[in-house]
Amino acid sequence: MTQLRVRALPSNDSGRLLVRVNKVYRAGIPRYGIANLTNTENSKSVRVLVLGHDDDSAIFLPYDIREALGVDKGGNLNFAIKKVGWLGKIWWLLRTPDPAVHVPAWLALVSVLLGGIGIAIALC
Template sequence: MVRLNIKHRAGVERYGVARLTNNANGKSLNVLLLGHNRDDAIFMPYDIRERLGIAKGGELDFSVRKVGLWGLLSWYVRSPDPAVFIPAWIAVVGLGLAIAGLLLSALPLVCG
């Protein structure tokens, strides 16, 4: 979760997922964006700073890009937050089982 003023969010709405790129080293990460009032600061947790190679309180040259449906889905299943990735993986397994059930139920119609 990254807190960023709305004028720096590149059209990504509150609670939207965006690709945040550290232009200094090219490292990027899909993150959940929230807002705050200061337009001269970006707030992010330790894990995200480490993965982007950013020092606490340091200057950041970054770019924000809105992700599509695939980026959103990959954020859900790759999120380090158990409250996010556990329900996402349950949904993926459920979808897989539903597709397998449809294929198995259609098998007698095709073969018979």
């Protein structure tokens, strides 16, 4: 369990649903890894895309993730971070509200399903 001050994302990340936290606190999660971030005070959790930051005294969260975790900008967040498996990554890709992520993910899923159907028909 780690406690860091909550800060807003830098302006160049505005509109993106990601978390920036120093690699010391990422529990081995690589850059652009998907993690389950849990507020240990209220047990609210959210799957997030994780990027790094040089500041090791703060965690940078966008508004939507702060709301989902029940924390305020400028407050402190007691959190646990855990790497998710490949099913968790796929679930995040399909469920994220960011259309730049979920639209291509759904198109890829439909393409794989149609390819599978095509192979099944060809084998019959």
